[in-house]
Amino acid sequence: DGGITQSPKYLFRKEGQNVTLSCEQNLNHDAMYWYRQDPGQGLRLIYYSQIVNDFQKGDIAEGYSVSREKKESFPLTVTSAQKNPTAFYLCASGTGPETQYFGPGTRLLVL
Amino acid sequence: KNEVEQSPQNLTAQEGEFITINCSYSVGISALHWLQQHPGGGIVSLFMLSSGKKKHGRLIATINIQEKHSSLHITASHPRDSAVYICAVILNYGGSQGNLIFGKGTKLSVKP
Numbered sequence: 001d002g003g004i005t006q007s008p009k010y011l012f013r014k015e016g017q018n019v020t021l022s023c024e025q026n027l028n029h030d031a032m033y034w035y036r037q038d039p040g041q042g043l044r045l046i047y048y049s050q051i052v053n054d055f056q057k058g059d060i061a062e063g064y065s066v067s068r069e070k071k072e073s074f075p076l077t078v079t080s081a082q083k084n085p086t087a088f089y090l091c092a093s094g095t096g097p098e099t100q101y102f103g104p105g106t107r108l109l110v111l
Numbered sequence: 112k113n114e115v116e117q118s119p120q121n122l123t124a125q126e127g128e129f130i131t132i133n134c135s136y137s138v139g140i141s142a143l144h145w146l147q148q149h150p151g152g153g154i155v156s157l158f159m160l161s162s163g164k165k166k167h168g169r170l171i172a173t174i175n176i177q178e179k180h181s182s183l184h185i186t187a188s189h190p191r192d193s194a195v196y197i198c199a200v201i202l203n204y205g206g207s208q209g210n211l212i213f214g215k216g217t218k219l220s221v222k223p
Contacts, residue, residue, distance in 0.1 A: 033210075042115065042197070042213035058210070088152055097201040097211050098142060102154035 003027065004103035006091050011108045013078065013085060021076045021106045023091030031096060032074035036060060037088040037105075046089075049074055078108060086110050114138050117198050117214035124221050130185040132217045134198030137179065145172050145183045146197040148216065154197070157183070188221045195219070 004025045013019045023032065031050050035043040045058030049068040063082025068074055074093075078085045088107050094100040115136045124130055134143070142161040148154045158165050158172040160181070165172050169188075174181040185192055198214040 035213075040215060042215045043199075043211075044213075045210055048210065090152075090154065098159055100144075100156065100211070102146075102156075105152040105154075107152070 004091060004093055004101055006089075006103040006106050008106060009104070011106055012111050013108060014111050016080045018077055018079050019085075019108070021078070021089055021091075021108070023074045023076065023103060024072055025074075025093040025101075025103075026072060027093055027101060028071070029093035029095060029101070030071070031094050032068065033092040033094075033100065034058075034064075034066065034074070034076045035090045035092065037090060043090065046076065113215075115198055115200055115212050115214040117196075117217050119217060120215070121218045122220070124188050124219070126189055126221055126223050128188050128221075130188050130192075130219065130221075132183045132196050132198075132219070134181045134183070134214055135179060136181075136198075136200050136212075138200065138212070139203040140176075140179075140200040141203045142201045143174055143181050144197075144199040144201070144211070145181070146199060148195040148197060150194070157196075185219075190221045190223050193220050 007022045033048045034046040037043050044060050046064050047066040049055035055068050065077045090105045091103040092100040118133045144159050145157045146154050160174050169186045171184040195216040195218050197216045199211045
C-alpha cells in the first residue's frame with residue numbers, strides 16, 4: 001500500500017512546548033515538503049527537502065525545524081518560537097513540483 | 112498582492128448543474144495543478160497541465176498560458192463533488208526547480 005502517512009491526525013500543544021509532526025512515505029520520492037494551511041489562506045511552504053540530509057527553508061520557516069535523515073521520513077518540529085502554531089499541516093512528497101502527493105494532514109491545536 | 116487568484120471563493124450548486132471555477136495568476140509558470148481537498152483535509156491532484164485541455168470523467172481543465180488563466184469545469188455535478196478546489200502554479204524559474212504557489216481555494220457545495 002503505497003502512499004504518505006502523517007501522524008497524529010490531531011495534536012495538542014501546550015504553551016512553550018515543542019511538538020513533532022511525523023511524515024513518512026514509501027513512494028521512493030526524493031523530494032518532500034511541509035505546508036501550512038490556515039482558514040481562508042492558500043497553502044504556504046514551510047520547508048522542503050530535495051534529497052536526504054539536505055533541506056531548504058520555505059516562505060514561513062521561522063519557528064519550525066526539520067530533519068531528513070532517511071529518504072522515507074521528514075519530521076517537522078513546531079518549536080516554542082512559533083507563536084501562532086494553530087493550523088492544518090500537510091506533508092507532500094514527489095519527484096518535483098510537477099508531481100506532488102499529499103498526506104492526510106495533521107491539525108495542531110494550542111491548549 | 113496575491114499571485115494566484117481563484118473565483119468564486121464559495122459556490123453552491125444544485126445537483127446536475129455545470130460548474131466552472133476560475134484561476135488567474137500574475138507570474139510566469141511552467142505548469143498548473145488543480146487539486147481537490149475533501150472535508151477531512153486530505154488533498155488529491157486532479158490535473159497538472161501546461162497547455163490546452165485535459166479531461167477526466169466529468170472534470171475538464173483548461174489553461175491559456177498567454178492570458179494567464181485556467182478553468183476547472185465539472186459537468187453533471189453531484190453532491191460527492193462537494194470539496195475545496197485549489198489551483199496551484201509551478202513557478203518558472205528558468206532552470207531552477209520551482210516550488211508551488213497556491214490559490215486560496217474555492218469551496219463547492221452541491222445540493223441534492
